Amino acid sequence: MCGVYLTNAIDSNGPDEKFLSRGPDHYQKYEFGDIKMSHCLLSLTGKFTPQPIEKNGIYMMFNGQIYNYDSSIHPSDGYFILDEYLNKGLNFWKNLDGEYSIVIYDSTKNIVLFCTDIFGTKPLYYSNDKDSISVASLITTLKNNSKPVVKCKPNTMYLFDLNTKKLQITENYYKFELTQNIDSFDTWNEKFIKSVDKRFSKLNHDIVLPLSSGHDSGAIACALEILGISFYSHSIYRHEHVKILSKRILRRLWNSPTKTRFRKDLQNIKQREKLLQDIKKNCDPFFYGPEIDSLDIDGQEDPGAIGLYYILESAKKSNSNIKIVASSQGGDEIYSSSQKYTFDKPNPSKFDQNLSDIFPWQNFFYGTQISYLSKEESIGGSFGLETRYPFLDKYLVQEYLNLSPSLKNKSWKSPLTNFLDTYKYPYKTGTKISGFNP
Structure with a gap:
């Protein structure tokens, strides 16, 4: 279990003890201009990887586990997610097999992207007003910001444009196939x-x-x-x-x-x-x-x-x-x-x-x-x-x-x-x- 937190809100109070207990192995915080990113790590597989991780101006942090990354290519599953975003853009989720919540700050496009997996197994919450976006693993982290807190829908992609301050929500990014033609367990x-x-x-x-x-x-x-x-x-x-x-x-x-x-x-x-x-x-x-x-x-x-x-x-x-x-x-x-x-x-x-x-x-x-x-x-x-x-x-x-x-x-x-x-x-x-x- 890890904890993720991103905000560009001026009045942010940041993570609390409940947040830090989720990832007892490491805590890391970065600031990129107005963007603040915090992550507490529970390190279970692959190379010990403090987050957020960065490549080509893309900053990524996540909670969960990806089961289909190749450890001979990527030192941890976080780098696999990052490369999928660099290669596929908004379709980065298509090759992910796992349980996750992901937060990406793309400085090249000045956007914040966040989502959970298909069933929302790793919850995310956000608060949003006309100027700011805050995203976190915990309700309590965002309640410190004195803004309404919204739970992210499962199987849904959220994109916040830092230039226009508009939040775009795309539901049902993953589609199940409904043909009933298998006659054996x-x-x-x-x-x-x-x-x-x-x-x-x-x-x-x-x-x-x-x-x-x-x-x-x-x-x-x-x-x-x-x-x-x-x-x-x-x-x-x-x-x-x-x-x-x-x-x-x-x-x-x-x-x-x-x-x-x-x-x-x-x-x-x-x-x-x-x-x-x-x-x-x-x-x-x-x-x-x-x-x-x-x-x-x-x-x-x-x-x-x-x-x-x-x-x-x-x-x-x-x-x-x-x-x-x-x-x-x-x-x-x-x-x-x-x-x-x-x-x-x-x-x-x-x-x-x-x-x-x-x-x-x-x-x-x-x-x-x-x-x-x-x-x-x-x-x-x-x-x-x-x-x-x-x-x-x-x-x-x-x-x-x-x-x-x-x-x-x-x-x-x-x-x-x-x-x-x-x-x-x-x-x-x-x-x-x-x-x-x-």
Whole structure:
């Protein structure tokens, strides 16, 4: 997890402690005339690369990870992004495979460009008036500027012209293909394993997986086992299917006894109050809602947020080398035909031949997707952890969209159910898990 901040506002106060906690390895600040750029770094792969980085008058900083850069050509993924911009201009995103938020100051054109990835896994916020633009990873950083703060839309490109002071917004820069012509889960299985592999293999740091009795975390645990990737797991039994979770934990205890943690619940009132206080003190505010302009429900008191904070705090205390979280986010929002947690527009209950009539459903980009991603990122970032999302891999999501309606409708979370069946990983047939509420 890194933090990015750019501004040309005169009254900027700059990053605070919440910002700096996101990137504990290095903090760097530069000023280029009226432009100020700050970056705090969590260094995970490639050469240690303080940001912003510069080439030919282009200054770039980002948060996240690019999985398809060639380390024999580029010392780190940041240089790959920079070269893609130099070669492709505004189409620089086309060859990026990863989870990211990017901020570019192009001094040759006097523009500021910023965007998140397709699903907005690494949030960005901005404030803009007639003369200035400010962009940051955190709400709190921009609230210091006393201007309205706006969350960046996923799959959207923002371009601010420093000469004209105009902000141009281009939505849906990435287009999914909606033909439903694939009649086998085999390629989905392959792409899911590849999605887990690219995110969690060959790392110098340790991984933690919040493991429940549900399909989503179970599929990730199963894929990690298939790939032989070591990981820590933390589980809380309350509201879980006891028999299924116990089977999963027994597998863990047999293979990785020192990396397996579990407990009954988090129902001690004093402990919950302490966890909630710590969330409010250490985490950037995060909000839930059905659409980008109606994120007005405070997410900090969500029981799932309290449970996640406890798990990540415990993980860091047990092993300071844990730097990466394997998140199940997106499993419900993309692959479920019966999404329990939703706002005013639930997931499609059944797919027919005309996918374009229902795509994108609310939770695909917004709703619980954008809501819960903000929770994952705010809490993970407060511990200097990077959260990665194998279910939101663009190639995996595309494969799901291309499955025939009969395969999508075959069972609850049909590709995940098939995956767990194929690799004989324990799950409860036909059960819709009630959600993480420890």
